[in-house]
Amino acid sequence: MPARKVYLDHSATTPLAAEVYEAMKPFLQERFGNPNSLHSWGREARKAVDESRASIARLINAEPREVIITGGGSEADNLAIKGTAFALQGRGRHIITSAIEHHAVIDTCKWLEKQGFELTVLPVDETGMVSIADLDAAIREETILVTIMYANNEVGTIQPVREIVRTARAKGVRVHLDGVQAVGHIPVDVKDLDADLLTLSAHKMYGPKGVGALYVKRGVKLDPLVHGGGQEFGLRSGTENTAGIVGFGAAAELANRRLEEGAVEEESRLKDLLINGITDKIPNAHITGHPVERLPFHASVCFDYIEGESMLLRLDAAGIGASSGSACTSGSLEPSHVLLAMGIPHELAHGSLRLTLGKDTTEEDILYVLEILPKVVSDLRALSPLGKELS
Amino acid sequence: MYSEKVIELFMNPKNAGRIDNPDGVGQVGNPQCGDIMKIYIKVKDDRIEDISFETFGCASAIASSSMVTEMVKGKTLDEALKVSNKDVMEELGGLPPQKIHCSLLAEEGIKAAIEDYRKKAGIK
Ligand SMILES: Cc1ncc(COP(=O)(O)O)c(C=O)c1O
Ligand code: FES
Numbered sequence: 001m002p003a004r005k006v007y008l009d010h011s012a013t014t015p016l017a018a019e020v021y022e023a024m025k026p027f028l029q030e031r032f033g034n035p036n037s038l039h040s041w042g043r044e045a046r047k048a049v050d051e052s053r054a055s056i057a058r059l060i061n062a063e064p065r066e067v068i069i070t071g072g073g074s075e076a077d078n079l080a081i082k083g084t085a086f087a088l089q090g091r092g093r094h095i096i097t098s099a100i101e102h103h104a105v106i107d108t109c110k111w112l113e114k115q116g117f118e119l120t121v122l123p124v125d126e127t128g129m130v131s132i133a134d135l136d137a138a139i140r141e142e143t144i145l146v147t148i149m150y151a152n153n154e155v156g157t158i159q160p161v162r163e164i165v166r167t168a169r170a171k172g173v174r175v176h177l178d179g180v181q182a183v184g185h186i187p188v189d190v191k192d193l194d195a196d197l198l199t200l201s202a203h204k205m206y207g208p209k210g211v212g213a214l215y216v217k218r219g220v221k222l223d224p225l226v227h228g229g230g231q232e233f234g235l236r237s238g239t240e241n242t243a244g245i246v247g248f249g250a251a252a253e254l255a256n257r258r259l260e261e262g263a264v265e266e267e268s269r270l271k272d273l274l275i276n277g278i279t280d281k282i283p284n285a286h287i288t289g290h291p292v293e294r295l296p297f298h299a300s301v302c303f304d305y306i307e308g309e310s311m312l313l314r315l316d317a318a319g320i321g322a323s324s325g326s327a328c329t330s331g332s333l334e335p336s337h338v339l340l341a342m343g344i345p346h347e348l349a350h351g352s353l354r355l356t357l358g359k360d361t362t363e364e365d366i367l368y369v370l371e372i373l374p375k376v377v378s379d380l381r382a383l384s385p386l387g388k389e390l391s
Numbered sequence: 392m393y394s395e396k397v398i399e400l401f402m403n404p405k406n407a408g409r410i411d412n413p414d415g416v417g418q419v420g421n422p423q424c425g426d427i428m429k430i431y432i433k434v435k436d437d438r439i440e441d442i443s444f445e446t447f448g449c450a451s452a453i454a455s456s457s458m459v460t461e462m463v464k465g466k467t468l469d470e471a472l473k474v475s476n477k478d479v480m481e482e483l484g485g486l487p488p489q490k491i492h493c494s495l496l497a498e499e500g501i502k503a504a505i506e507d508y509r510k511k512a513g514i515k
Contacts, residue, residue, distance in 0.1 A: 307426065309449040310401070317402055326449075333424040333489070350425055383407050383453065385418065385429040385445035 002319025006365045009321045010204075010297060011153050011181060011356040016247070017206035023250035024208065027243035035240050036229065045242050052249025056213055059252040060179075060198065061189040068214045068235045069245055073180040073201030074104035075225075076214035077147075079235065080176040080197040081108045083222030084145045085117055088174070092142030094118045096173075098130045098159075099341035100152055105178055106337075109147070118142070126343050127290040128157035132167055139171045146175045150182040150198075154325055154338040154354060155289030156298030158182065165195050174220065180204055180212075184255035185264065185295060196220045202244070206359065207251030211244035258359065267357050268296035270366050274355060275299050277370040282377050284387070288344065288352065297357040302344060305387030306351035306380055314376040320369055325352040393450060394484030401450040404457035406443045406464070415511065417503025419496050426452050426493070430460070430500040434508050437467050444500070451486050451493040458482050459497035468505050474498065 007015070027048065033041030035049045050064070057064045070076040085095065097109050099121050113119045120138045122130045130148060139146070146168040151158045161177055168175045176197035182188055183198070184205030190198055198215040202208055216222060216235065228237030258264065278285050284304035303311075308326025315322050325336025326349070335349035344352075355369065381387060393401075413431040420427040426448030433441035442464050444456040459479050463471040476494040480486050486494055 305447060307448050307452075310453060313398070313401060313450050346425055383404065383445060384447035385427055386447050 002317065004365070004368050005319045005321075006361075006368055007321045008355040008357060008361070008365075008369065009323050010358040011156075011354065012323055013203045013209065014206045014358055015360075016208060017251065017254055017359075019254060020207055020247050020250040024243045024247040027246050031242075033242075035242060036231070045240075048246050048249075049240050049242060052245045052252075055249040055252040055256075056200070059188075059256050060183060060200070060215060061191050062215050063218065065233070066190075066215055066218055068216055068232045069240065069248070070212045070214055070232075070236055071241070072210050072212040073102075073178070073199050073204070074212075075236075076199040076201070076212045077102070077104040077176075077178055078108050079214050079222065079225050080199060081105065081145065081147055082112065082225060083235070084174060084176070084197070085112050085115075086223035087221045088144040089117075092140075092144045094120070094140055094142040094144065096120045096122065096135065096138050096143060096146045096148075098122045098124060098148050100124050100128055100154075100157075100338040101147070101149055102153060102178060102180070105147055105149070122148075124157075124341055127293075128152055128155045128288075128338070128342050129290060129293070130159060130164070132160060132163045135164060136167050139168065139173055143171070143173050146173055147178070148175075149178040149180075150188070151179075151186070151295050152289070152338060153181045154336055154352075155300045155342070156181075156294040156356075157290040158186070158293045158295065160293075161193060161195070165193055169194060181295060181298075184251070184259075185297060187259055190215055190217070202248040202251050205251050205255050208244050208247040211241055211248050213248070263359060264296045267359070267361070270357055270361055270363060271297060271299050273363070274357070274366050274369065275301075277366070278373065281370060281374045285377075286348065288339065288342065295356075297361075299355045299357070301353050301355075302339070302348045303351040303353065303377055304348060305384055306377055308350060308352050310380050311351070311353055311376060314380065315372065318372045318376070320372060323354045325354070326350050392487050393454075394486075396482075396484045397451055397454040397486070400454040400457040400483070404444075404453055406457060406460040407445070408443050409445060410441055410443050415504040415506075415508025417500050417505070417507055419499040419503050421492055421496060424449070424492070426496065428452060428456055428496045428500045430456075430504040432504045432508060434468065434512075439463050439466055439468065439471055442504075446496075448496070449490070449493060451483075451490040452496055454483055455479050455486075455494040455497035456500070459494075459501055463501055468508075471501055472505060474501060 033045040308324030
């Protein structure tokens with residue numbers, strides 16, 4: 001048994017907060033009503049769904065009417081992109097995205113490309129940022145959507161979202177932001193941003209898996225993907241996942257509170273402690289992503305002469321949960337498209353490590369990682385025929 | 392996804408490191424995933440007297456290196472050449488499908504080291 005268990009993979013998923021679990025429990029059992037029923041059981045469930053929707057809306061400064069609950073972030077991305085493509089194809093068939101999107105966005109865009117839509121994939125610089133000039137130059141008469149992530153899941157870079165929205169809106173083009181990694185962790189205000197569509201996912205903010213939302217600005221027309229009983233303002237039919245939605249609402253309340261209390265700053269302090277500790281203690285460690293414009297809980301690094309899967313398994317044996325964009329962990333033997341798009345060479349992408357902190361991460365946890373990780377890296381370098389002079 | 396044997400050898404690999412003055416060295420790699428395996432051998436009376444490896448790669452590449460070096464140690468060169476990646480996989484208790492190529496590195500690494508030895512010794 002390892003001396004300590006330290007979960008540092010919050011970008012993959014977060015644990016369900018205790019208060020979220022408590023809020024959900026009744027709706028898994030005694031409060032089982034269908035929110036669409038007229039009787040007291042139904043009304044009780046409807047009230048819970050409405051209140052949760054209001055909490056989610058408050059988190060991003062939207063109107064409750066603008067929040068469409070989906071079965072997760074991936075579905076919300078699909079609804080935003082395909083829903084726009086189908087609704088606006090009469091006006092044009094050109095979509096702009098970036099090279100570092102989540103697969104829920106990239107693969108949706110690629111699928112539309114096969115259906116006859118045109119796609120422009122914007123490059124990013126070495127910090128993972130898209131260029132506003134590139135975006136501006138890519139917008140054409142037929143462009144119907146710009147879909148770019150708010151913050152990246154692999155390297156934590158926060159995009160210049162305000163400028164992205166302004167640039168697209170100036171030419172009358174709709175903007176979707178994949179906010180899955182950002183919402184609940186940094187202040188996000190849709191009114192201030194003026195974005196048209198924004199994706200959220202509950203399980204990245206201490207809520208349950210399989211529930212997410214798409215913010216759809218009033219007046220923005222989408223075609224639904226799921227037809228049926230007309231729930232979610234006609235945009236996502238199906239009897240509501242009441243317990244999941246209540247959990248999402250409770251998670252949004254928690255996130256609001258944490259943002260107000262400045263919990264993010266403590267997370268950011270620990271993240272800096274981790275990043276500085278890694279670069280101090282380990283030779284040939286390269287921090288990836290933007291040095292400043294990054295998620296407060298996100299540390300990502302590439303080590304020369306290290307293979308990611310080996311590193312993850314050694315860390316796991318020491319009780320540390322992390323992730324990597326290495327080729328060997330991908331199943332496809334291709335390193336992460338995000339790292340490659342940032343110009344990181346194949347060999348270096350091999351040695352990528354992502355450590356993402358959470359609300360329960362402590363300084364002791366970070367110190368433990370800083371004790372274990374240098375040893376894991378030097379042991380693996382000792383095993384390797386490459387880079388002998390380093391270890 | 393990995394067998395206990397793979398994890399055990401990955402955590403505590405046998406024959407890791409470099410041998411001084413090896414009689415043969417073989418280096419092989421998988422261009423797709425970028426992993427590299429290097430095998431060092433000492434040969435006496437046509438037998439592998441000592442062997443070690445250095446591997447830059449995934450857990451299954453490291454476990455395969457450890458396993459194959461154990462399997463061929465003490466064998467004659469011709470016997471060692473017959474050890475296939477299937478044999479290595481079997482001893483490891485199997486590998487996931489996308490990790491089969493890692494055991495192939497082990498087979499190829501031994502072959503390359505023996506070839507290097509024979510070339511240096513002038514044996515064809
Ligand atoms: C940026 C981003 N978008 C979308 C998703 C998909 O969200 P979900 O897991 O809720 O489908 C994720 C989660 O991995 C993500 O990180
Ligand atoms: S050797 Fe590359 S994935 Fe195993």
